[in-house]
Amino acid sequence: MENKDREILLKILKHAQHAIEYTSQYKECSEFQENEMCVEATVFNLMQIGELSKASLSDELKDSITSIPWNQIYGLRNRIVHGYDGVKFNIVWDTIREDLPDLVEEIKTVLS
Numbered sequence: 223m224e225n226k227d228r229e230i231l232l233k234i235l236k237h238a239q240h241a242i243e244y245t246s247q248y249k250e251c252s253e254f255q256e257n258e259m260c261v262e263a264t265v266f267n268l269m270q271i272g273e274l275s276k277a278s279l280s281d282e283l284k285d286s287i288t289s290i291p292w293n294q295i296y297g298l299r300n301r302i303v304h305g306y307d308g309v310k311f312n313i314v315w316d317t318i319r320e321d322l323p324d325l326v327e328e329i330k331t332v333l334s
Contacts, residue, residue: 234329245318
């Protein structure tokens with residue numbers, strides 16, 4: 223693995239961990255949605271994950287890690303960036319709660 227890809231994976235890992243941490247105090251999406259600052263911080267991290275995944279990682283690395291849905295990650299980034307008002311909070315919530323922990327574990331495995 224190239225050093226650049228390793229550095230980008232570490233950044234993605236950091237952003238995923240931050241999003242998980244920022245929402246850890248909430249049990250329901252509705253609670254999370256009420257905290258505008260938390261929503262904005264979390265959405266920023268999701269955008270960063272998408273941008274780094276698309277623009278910064280090598281295609282070779284992405285092709286070799288088929289367990290990570292790179293196109294879906296970038297697709298969420300596009301929905302956030304190009305239509306923030308239309309982003310459904312339950313999708314953001316489900317992504318953080320269900321998908322990011324798997325992403326974190328997969329990246330840790332790749333990095334080890």
